[in-house]
Amino acid sequence: MLSLSPALQARLATSLKIGQFEVKSRVLQSPLSGVTDLVFRRLVRRYAPDSMMYTEMVNATGLHYVKELPKIMEVDPAERPISIQLFDCRPDFLAEAAQMAVAEGADTVDINMGCPVNKITKNGGGSSLLRSPELAADIVRSVVAAVKVPVTVKTRIGWSDKEINAVEFAQRMEEAGAQMLTLHGRTRAQGYNGSARWEWIGKVKEVLSIPVIANGDIFSVEAAVRCLEETKADGVMCSRGTLGYPFLVGEVDHFLKTGELREPPTPIERLECAREHLQMLWEYKGDRGIRQARKHMTWYAKGFMGAADLRGKLSVVETLDQGLDILDRAIVLLQEYGNQTVEESIAPALVSAQ
Ligand SMILES: Cc1cc2nc3c(=O)[nH]c(=O)nc-3n(C[C@H](O)[C@H](O)[C@H](O)COP(=O)(O)O)c2cc1C
Structure with a gap:
């Protein structure tokens, strides 16, 4: 029988605090490019009304030159809590894009420092920032100075097995002003292969004061509970497990709140x-x-x-x-x-x- 330890129950009894912003669920729907548009989020929200959701990642340079809102950045005025995710390597463009995100209704602005795709990393964005921690910190400082909402970071444990720097990197993001860190327990070199190494999430959690969200291989309620117990993270973020299954975030949230398993859809x-x-x-x-x-x-x-x-x-x-x-x-x-x-x-x- 799946159950929650008393320590985890105590952690779950309070809301998730991202700076001044409070979220009544500790289960988050990840940003998924080509997937988490307004329509998908509406379906997820039906089963998980309290959960934080993310837009697909938006290119800040694109926003600078086009100066109009791409459809992937659209937010329904009724949908809360919502984070708009941005990617780029230019602190000034990201600051400008963050202001546009807030104008669109973002409760928080998230910076993508984990995307492994070549097209993004060769331009200095996504996971390549793991190799430029000073620039990554500049980005966070620049965005924090530009907006009043909390600024958060989503990243991976390192570039490759030889370059795992999650702990130092996460500390620098916190020092630069990030209010929450989501950690995908894989390296950039892993892509989406192999297992997510949750032990690194636990190590990062030990040293940060801001909330740490665990991500990677949360495909079931059981995995979510195990990950929360093992890492002591402040929350979990579901990703590929939600493809064709917008019920997952709600199933996990329901269990964490009630200790009851929701009947899966037929x-x-x-x-x-x-x-x-x-x-x-x-x-x-x-x-x-x-x-x-x-x-x-x-x-x-x-x-x-x-x-x-x-x-x-x-x-x-x-x-x-x-x-x-x-x-x-x-x-x-x-x-x-x-x-x-x-x-x-x-x-x-x-x-x-x-
Ligand atoms: C199709 C697809 C699109 C993704 N798009 C984004 C994105 O826009 N921003 C981001 O931070 N991560 C993105 N990711 C990474 C996921 O958010 C997540 O970190 C990763 O899939 C690990 O979690 P999982 O093992 O539970 O899938 C994407 C992943 C996939 C498979």
């Missing part, structure tokens, strides 16, 4: 959610939304036999009606055959329904 409920996600993306982004919805829909279509065939069909959807039709037929088949017995039946039925 395959039918997941497909109903996919349907809604598709519809909302189309309303928000038009045809581009349909193309973006393809990957989401395939992520939802999991956990029942015949799902692979369904994913094949969903991955090439061209129009809203086509997507809705495929999902509706799959839902009817699941209702008819039950969640266990669709093995042989749903796949051919889906193909013949083409």
Whole structure:
């Protein structure tokens, strides 16, 4: 039986304080480029209304030259708490972008110092800042001076196994004025491979006074609890576990608050959610939304036999009606055959329904 130690229960009894800003949940939805737009966040928030969410990362240089708000930076006035995440290596551009983020409604501004993608690191942003701690500190100081909301940092444990500097780096970010640090327990060299090394999160937690959020491999309630117990972190951030599963943050939050496991969604409920996600993306982004919805829909279509065939069909959807039709037929088949017995039946039925 999953349970919480008394020490963890005591930690969970208070709200998460990011500077002056209080959050009533210790489970956060990570920033995910190409995923955590306003539509996705709306779905996550339905099950986790107290949780902090993040926009996709926004390029500060882009904002400087374009001077208009990209869609990925849009925030619904009703959605709180919300952080806008920025990336860049220029302290002045980041300060300017942070002011735009606050004007858009950001409760906190987060600086990405963990992205491993070459396109970002070769320009000095993301995880390459782990190798330039002085510049990273300048960035934090510059952004802190520019805005009144708390400034936070999300980073990794180091550039590579030979260059693990999470502890010193985190201390410098705190000294520079960061009000919270999220640590992904992998190096840049690891990308998303191997396991997240939570022990480094524990080491960073030991030396910082600001909240430390643990990130990496939180795919279940059980993993979240284990990570909180092992690292003593102030909160956990869910990432890839939420792809096609906007229920995860809420499931973890519910357990941490009540000690009860929420009933997981059935395959039918997941497909109903996919349907809604598709519809909302189309309303928000038009045809581009349909193309973006393809990957989401395939992520939802999991956990029942015949799902692979369904994913094949969903991955090439061209129009809203086509997507809705495929999902509706799959839902009817699941209702008819039950969640266990669709093995042989749903796949051919889906193909013949083409
Ligand atoms: C598709 C994808 C997009 C991501 N986009 C961002 C991003 O915009 N900003 C960021 O800080 N991290 C981003 N990340 C990293 C995640 O937020 C998270 O740190 C990482 O996936 C580790 O957690 P996990 O093992 O639970 O997935 C992204 C990860 C993935 C897989």
